[in-house]
Amino acid sequence: MPAIDLIKLMPLIITSSGALIIMLMLAVRSGHKTVEIACLLVYSIGLAYLSKPTFVFEDNLFVVDGFGKLFMGLILFSGLIITFISYAYFNEKEENPKVYYVLLLLATLGAQTLCISHHFISLFLGLEILSMALYALIAYLRTRNYAIEAGMKYLIMAAFSSAFLLFGMALIYSETGTMDFAAIANIIKLQSKISPYLIMGFGLLMVGAGFKLSIVPFHLWAADVYQGAPMPVTAFIATISKGGMLIILFRLLGLTRLISLTPIFTLMLIIALASMLVGNLLAVRQRNLKRILAYSSIANMGYLMAALLSIDEDGLQTATLYTMIYFVALLTAFGVLSMLSTKERDADDLNDLKGMFWQKPLMASIMTVSMLSLAGIPLTAGFIGKFYILKSGIDTGQWLLMFTLILASIIGLFYYLKIIVALFTEAPSSAAVPEKGHPVYYFINLVVMFLLTISLVVLGVYPQQLISILHTILS
Amino acid sequence: MNVFFYIAAAVAIISTLMVITRKHPVHALLYLIVSFMAVAIIFFQLGAPFVAALEIVLYAGAIVVLFIFVVMMLNLGRETSLQEKTWLNLATWLLPGVLGAILLIELIYLISTQPNETLTIAEIEPKAVALSLFGPYVIGVELSAMLLMAGVIGAAHIGRRTIKHYHRFLQEETK
Numbered sequence A: 001m002p003a004i005d006l007i008k009l010m011p012l013i014i015t016s017s018g019a020l021i022i023m024l025m026l027a028v029r030s031g032h033k034t035v036e037i038a039c040l041l042v043y044s045i046g047l048a049y050l051s052k053p054t055f056v057f058e059d060n061l062f063v064v065d066g067f068g069k070l071f072m073g074l075i076l077f078s079g080l081i082i083t084f085i086s087y088a089y090f091n092e093k094e095e096n097p098k099v100y101y102v103l104l105l106l107a108t109l110g111a112q113t114l115c116i117s118h119h120f121i122s123l124f125l126g127l128e129i130l131s132m133a134l135y136a137l138i139a140y141l142r143t144r145n146y147a148i149e150a151g152m153k154y155l156i157m158a159a160f161s162s163a164f165l166l167f168g169m170a171l172i173y174s175e176t177g178t179m180d181f182a183a184i185a186n187i188i189k190l191q192s193k194i195s196p197y198l199i200m201g202f203g204l205l206m207v208g209a210g211f212k213l214s215i216v217p218f219h220l221w222a223a224d225v226y227q228g229a230p231m232p233v234t235a236f237i238a239t240i241s242k243g244g245m246l247i248i249l250f251r252l253l254g255l256t257r258l259i260s261l262t263p264i265f266t267l268m269l270i271i272a273l274a275s276m277l278v279g280n281l282l283a284v285r286q287r288n289l290k291r292i293l294a295y296s297s298i299a300n301m302g303y304l305m306a307a308l309l310s311i312d313e314d315g316l317q318t319a320t321l322y323t324m325i326y327f328v329a330l331l332t333a334f335g336v337l338s339m340l341s342t343k344e345r346d347a348d349d350l351n352d353l354k355g356m357f358w359q360k361p362l363m364a365s366i367m368t369v370s371m372l373s374l375a376g377i378p379l380t381a382g383f384i385g386k387f388y389i390l391k392s393g394i395d396t397g398q399w400l401l402m403f404t405l406i407l408a409s410i411i412g413l414f415y416y417l418k419i420i421v422a423l424f425t426e427a428p429s430s431a432a433v434p435e436k437g438h439p440v441y442y443f444i445n446l447v448v449m450f451l452l453t454i455s456l457v458v459l460g461v462y463p464q465q466l467i468s469i470l471h472t473i474l475s
Numbered sequence B: 001m002n003v004f005f006y007i008a009a010a011v012a013i014i015s016t017l018m019v020i021t022r023k024h025p026v027h028a029l030l031y032l033i034v035s036f037m038a039v040a041i042i043f044f045q046l047g048a049p050f051v052a053a054l055e056i057v058l059y060a061g062a063i064v065v066l067f068i069f070v071v072m073m074l075n076l077g078r079e080t081s082l083q084e085k086t087w088l089n090l091a092t093w094l095l096p097g098v099l100g101a102i103l104l105i106e107l108i109y110l111i112s113t114q115p116n117e118t119l120t121i122a123e124i125e126p127k128a129v130a131l132s133l134f135g136p137y138v139i140g141v142e143l144s145a146m147l148l149m150a151g152v153i154g155a156a157h158i159g160r161r162t163i164k165h166y167h168r169f170l171q172e173e174t175k
Helices: A003-025 A033-051 A066-091 A099-115 A120-138 A145-175 A183-192 A194-213 A222-228 A231-255 A262-284 A289-309 A315-340 A360-376 A380-397 A398-424 A439-461 A464-472 B001-023 B025-045 B048-074 B078-087 B092-113 B128-133 B136-159 B168-174
Strands: none
Touching: A003 A033, A003 A066, A003 A099, A003 B136, A033 A066, A033 A099, A066 A231, A066 A439, A066 A464, A099 A120, A099 A231, A099 B078, A099 B136, A120 A145, A120 A231, A120 B136, A145 A183, A145 A194, A145 A222, A183 A231, A183 A360, A194 A231, A194 A439, A222 A231, A222 A289, A231 A289, A231 A439, A262 A289, A262 A398, A289 A315, A289 A398, A315 A360, A315 A380, A315 A439, A315 A464, A360 A380, A360 A398, A360 A439, A380 A398, A380 A439, A380 B078, B001 B025, B001 B092, B025 B048, B025 B092, B128 B136
């Protein structure tokens, strides 16, 4: 690769050099605040660079196109928000919080690599960087029982699913002789009858991908890991880590239209149906907020797979729109929860939210809007996302999928409303509200969350602009 | 030759089964080395001598280094040398030894009958590997560097011990 081409991969270079610079800053013992601001700067520079229009660049490992840049922007934006909420959260904790930012940037680098990869090698490298950084991030507060358990669980499951992924790749490679997504699709479409090795290869590939996305039946880790990880890391797993894998699926199955092939279509249909129903049903009886959000994320990944299945009628565009809206709503919810967390424990019980509206009306309103958006109530962005999924599903005539989606959404409404009801019930008692140690950061976080909430409402009322932007990028 | 593939594969499976059923980590590691060697023989047979060498150097070699570390750290006197003797008695190393000997015979036979006519895949030289690693896939190499960095930093954080600073007089008091 000539040196001039390196400039095309600038978003990756910015993040990785940011991680290196912060590591060097740790060596000279910079303060927590300096490190956090440096991390914010890295994300902002990355975002600023992405907003510049560039030509499509393609080499054997990467393709930097509008789609990839959009997802990369989404990932960097989520990283920026997570960095905002991390300072107040980690400053009070018993661990040295500075290494966290290096790992955060490295994990982001992995997700960014996934965004622009169209080759199995870059896919696997990106996935491993992401997982490797996440092992340590999940167990970051390593003296807590749940953290180590969650970290071990994630480590074993991720390593195991990587093995499946590699075996799937090997089967596909042995059958097609190439590791490039587009070339694989071309060869498969030329075959009159798809060979069983290829079907098996894609099945094994979906085990690896399904683990990262926590779709049924690979969802068993989700609730425990969400619960055990520190709140900002949970937000990271729910957004960035899943976003990276989503775009791989969009590229491998969506852009190449491989999903229209019957065996792959059936496989994804079963996964989508099961994820939507199982995720929502499991969430109903939960009282732990992190676990509720984990199960809700399983269901939401099911909705996304449903959008991907209706590829013939703007399915990809719908899926991208839904991903963006889902990320914003989740970041808002996790932001509020991490602001409520105290030094000793995360605010992850339903009782922590009881009567919050009467004490902190603004935060309770933010949480309400976020939950309404996740449930898909009109006037919030979540409704627009679900509406478009339904529209493209009905246009392609997939009635079973769409009725399941509606049924699942109704079940989902129950637990989202449970959270909202808890916010507005009578305050239990005027227990002394612990004084926040970081009034400035508290205020900044509140402003950021408020802006995200505004964007959720605005997108819910005027989605036209965003949709037309997506349309120009994807067509 | 197909027969050789099946012998090496059987050795690999047997030794890997032994790895996961042994209770003692040192015994498991012995079998793990045999398993790596068997995989290396398979690679060698398929026409990838370079990968076979890497398998031995990187995987089996790393475990031997681990062994040396353990021996170095535990070499504390007579009791430990007795302990080592009980760890490595005849029953322990007989089966790995036999499996290793099978592999050795196979390797000698394979080398003595070179060039191998049954080979269907072109042999890949180290030079070709290097050229593609540092040519079109150089970004991949750099990304693996970041992967290792993530691993090292994560391990350093998880494994770090909090250093407690006692005053020397206070420490004596607590004794």
